[in-house]
Amino acid sequence: xxxxxxxxxxxxxxxxxxxxxxxxxxxxxxxxxxxxxxxxxxxxxxxxxxxxxxxxxxxxxxxxxxxxxxxxxxxxxxxxxxxxxxxxxxxxxxxxxxxxxxxxxxxxxxxxxxxxxxxxxxxxxxxxxxxxxxxxxxxxxxxxxxxxxxxxxxxxxxxxxxxxxxxxxxxxxxxxxxxxxxxxxxxxxxxxxxxxxxxxxxxxx
Numbered sequence: 001x002x003x004x005x006x007x008x009x010x011x012x013x014x015x016x017x018x019x020x021x022x023x024x025x026x027x028x029x030x031x032x033x034x035x036x037x038x039x040x041x042x043x044x045x046x047x048x049x050x051x052x053x054x055x056x057x058x059x060x061x062x063x064x065x066x067x068x069x070x071x072x073x074x075x076x077x078x079x080x081x082x083x084x085x086x087x088x089x090x091x092x093x094x095x096x097x098x099x100x101x102x103x104x105x106x107x108x109x110x111x112x113x114x115x116x117x118x119x120x121x122x123x124x125x126x127x128x129x130x131x132x133x134x135x136x137x138x139x140x141x142x143x144x145x146x147x148x149x150x151x152x153x154x155x156x157x158x159x160x161x162x163x164x165x166x167x168x169x170x171x172x173x174x175x176x177x178x179x180x181x182x183x184x185x186x187x188x189x190x191x192x193x194x195x196x197x198x199x200x201x202x203x204x205x
Contacts, residue, residue: 026038026039026040026042027069028042028100030045030175030179031178031179032046032063032064032065032066033065033066033067033068033069033070034068034069034070035069035070035071035072036069036070036071036072036073037072037073037100038073040101040102040103040104040106040134041073041099041100041101041102042072042099042100042101043072043073043074043075043076043097043099043100043126044071044072044073044074044075044076044097044099045070045072045097045098045099045100046063046076046096046097047060047063047096047097047098047143047171047172047174047175048060048061048062048063048096048168048171048172049061049062049063049064049096050093050094050096051093051094051095051096051146051150051164051168052093052094056093056150057153057164058164059164059167059171060096060164060167060168060171075097075099075124075125075126076094076095076096076097076144077090077092077094077095077097077144078090078092078095078124078126078144079092079093079095079096079124079144079145079146079147079150079151080092080093080095080146080147080148080150081118081121081122081123081147081148082121082122082148087118087122087123087124087127093150095144095146096143096144096145096146096168096171097125097143097144098125098141098142098143098144098172098175099125099126099141099142099143100139100140100141101130101131101134101139101140102134102139102140103134103135103137103138103139106139109137109138109139110137110138110139111138111139111140111141111176111180112133112138112139112140112141113140113141113142113143113172113173113176114128114130114140114141114142115143115145115169116128116142116144118147120147120148120151120152120165121147121148122147123147124144125142125143125144126142126144128142130142139180141172141176141180143168143169143172144168145165145166145168145169145172146164146165146168147165150164150165151163151164151165151166151168152164152165
């Protein structure tokens with residue numbers, strides 16, 4: 001059986017601008033607006049515009065900045081996929097969201113970016129529990145990317161169409177570079193198999 005390759009991107013960094021916690025939860029500032037999470041977890045942050053309508057067969061487009069504080073207490077929808085082993089079905093196309101979980105003191109912490117497996121046809125960033133990695137002192141980022149035909153569709157009538165799912169992965173990494181401080185000299189990337197014990201485990205339902 002072909003193994004699924006998954007990427008860990010590690011960045012020795014400090015998490016981007018953070019406002020003091022308040023009664024409504026933790027607030028952080030991204031380059032497109034403020035988001036409110038809870039207990040160091042910020043979920044469902046858009047890293048690209050919804051890939052729907054005119055954006056369906058295009059590389060990921062920039063997010064439109066928002067006013068006020070966006071709720072970030074639950075993950076975004078799973079990208080469209082059929083039901084698979086341990087992976088529920090979804091028909092959502094608006095799915096390009098990421099999740100950030102950090103320890104209480106996020107200054108000068110490694111940042112691990114998890115690219116989920118699933119053979120480019122199933123899975124989501126929220127499938128994997130990250131608590132153990134966070135307790136070890138890491139900031140952990142997980143995200144969704146387009147799957148199946150929506151992620152890997154080529155047609156001669158669509159100039160430049162193709163591996164949109166891979167472009168989504170690059171867009172998520174670009175978001176990390178823009179929103180998490182750190183020197184490019186400290187960044188490393190390593191590979192591991194999602195079918196082995198790779199540090200993240202599937203979240204319990």
